[in-house]
Amino acid sequence: MTWQEAKKHCEGDGAKLANLRNEWTRVYVELMAIKAPLWIGVNKMETSRYFRYIDGWPITQSNWDALEPRMNQPCVFVNAEGKWKTADCNQNMTSVCMKSTDVPPTVPSDFPGTCPDDPDSPRWQRNSWLPFKGHCYLFLTERVEWPDASANCVRHGGTLASIEDPFEQAFIKNGIDRYKDVHNSFWIGLYKTHKGMWMWLDKTAMDYTNWGEGQYSSNSYGAIQIADGRWSTGRPWYDRPYICKTSKVLHPAPPTIVSPGVHHQSRGRIILAVSLVIAAIAVGLVIVLFLFKKSGRRLPIPEKLTTFDNPLFFNNERSQPDLVDTSKLVANAEEETPGPVKTV
Incomplete structure (x- = not known):
C-alpha cells in the first residue's frame, strides 16, 4: 500500500502506523523489516513539515541511514538493515500498525528559567x-x-x-x-x-x-x-x-512559610509549661539552700550520713560535735576491757 492507504488501514483497525519511540518497539520492527521494508508513522507533510510521529509523539531517538533524512521525501520507512529512510509517499510498501493507550505529551506553553551569566566574557x-x-x-x-x-x-x-x-x-x-x-x-x-x-x-x-x-x-x-x-x-x-x-537556568522556588497546625501549637505549649515548672523547682531549691546556709542551720541529714564530712552542709568543718571518731572508740574499748588474766 501507499503510505496514506497504510494509515487508513491501521485506523480502520483502531490503530495507527507504528512509532518507534522506545527501544523494544524499534528492535521488534527492525526484525520484521528484514522480510520487507515497512512504512512507519512518520510523514512530515502531516506534522508542520518536520519529522514527528503522526500520533503526536516527538522523535527522541532515530536510526537514519546515510544521507538521511532528505528534504524532498516526506514519508519514512524502515529498510532491511533496520535503517530509517525517506521516500515518496506514493510508493507501495508493507506497513506495521500499533495499538497503544499511551497519551503523547502536550506541547509546553510556559518555559521558566533565565539565561545564565557568560563566564568567559567581561x-x-x-x-x-x-x-x-x-x-x-x-x-x-x-x-x-x-x-x-x-x-x-x-x-x-x-x-x-x-x-x-x-x-x-x-x-x-x-x-x-x-x-x-x-x-x-x-x-x-x-x-x-x-x-x-x-x-x-x-x-x-x-x-x-x-x-x-x-x-x-x-x-x-x-x-x-x-x-x-x-x-x-x-x-x-x-x-x-x-x-x-x-x-535555561531554573531557580529553586523560595521556601513556603506554613503556619503550624493546632497539634503543633498544643505540643509547643505543653513543652513550654513543663520547662517553666522545672525551672521554678530548680530556682526554689537554690533559694532554700541559700537560706539554710545563711542561717547557720544544718539541713536534716539521715543518721547514717552523719559520719561523712560533707562541707556542703556545714559551716565549719573543724567543729562537728556530732561526728564520732570510731578508731578512738575501738582503742578505748580495748583498754577498758582487757583480756583474761592467767593465774599461776
Whole structure:
C-alpha cells in the first residue's frame, strides 16, 4: 500500500502506523523489516513539515541511514538493515500498525528559567545570552574553525547550537540577520559521522532539516546561511562566526512559610509549661539552700550520713560535735576491757 492507504488501514483497525519511540518497539520492527521494508508513522507533510510521529509523539531517538533524512521525501520507512529512510509517499510498501493507550505529551506553553551569566566574557558584556523557549543562545562574531567554535561554546557554558524545529530555525535566522553586512554564515552543531550520518553535537534527534540545494552530501560540518537561513556545509578549516546554545537556568522556588497546625501549637505549649515548672523547682531549691546556709542551720541529714564530712552542709568543718571518731572508740574499748588474766 501507499503510505496514506497504510494509515487508513491501521485506523480502520483502531490503530495507527507504528512509532518507534522506545527501544523494544524499534528492535521488534527492525526484525520484521528484514522480510520487507515497512512504512512507519512518520510523514512530515502531516506534522508542520518536520519529522514527528503522526500520533503526536516527538522523535527522541532515530536510526537514519546515510544521507538521511532528505528534504524532498516526506514519508519514512524502515529498510532491511533496520535503517530509517525517506521516500515518496506514493510508493507501495508493507506497513506495521500499533495499538497503544499511551497519551503523547502536550506541547509546553510556559518555559521558566533565565539565561545564565557568560563566564568567559567581561563583566560589562555578561547576560548576552538571548532566550527562546527553554534555551538561550549566544551569537559570537569571532571567526574560528568548527572544532575551535565547539570548544569555545563549552567554555561559554553551552554547545554549538542545534535546530530542532521551524520555530527555532526562525528565531536563529532572525538573530543572524543583524550581521548580514559583515558575515555570510555561522557555524552550528552539525557534523557528519564516518558512516555518512549527520548528527547534532548535543545529541538532539535529527527530526528537522533545512538543507540548501546540493549541500547535504558535501563536506563534514554544518553552518546556517544568513541570506536564506538554509543549511550549508564546510571544511573544518573554514573560519566562521558561530552560535552557542544552552538550557535555561531554573531557580529553586523560595521556601513556603506554613503556619503550624493546632497539634503543633498544643505540643509547643505543653513543652513550654513543663520547662517553666522545672525551672521554678530548680530556682526554689537554690533559694532554700541559700537560706539554710545563711542561717547557720544544718539541713536534716539521715543518721547514717552523719559520719561523712560533707562541707556542703556545714559551716565549719573543724567543729562537728556530732561526728564520732570510731578508731578512738575501738582503742578505748580495748583498754577498758582487757583480756583474761592467767593465774599461776
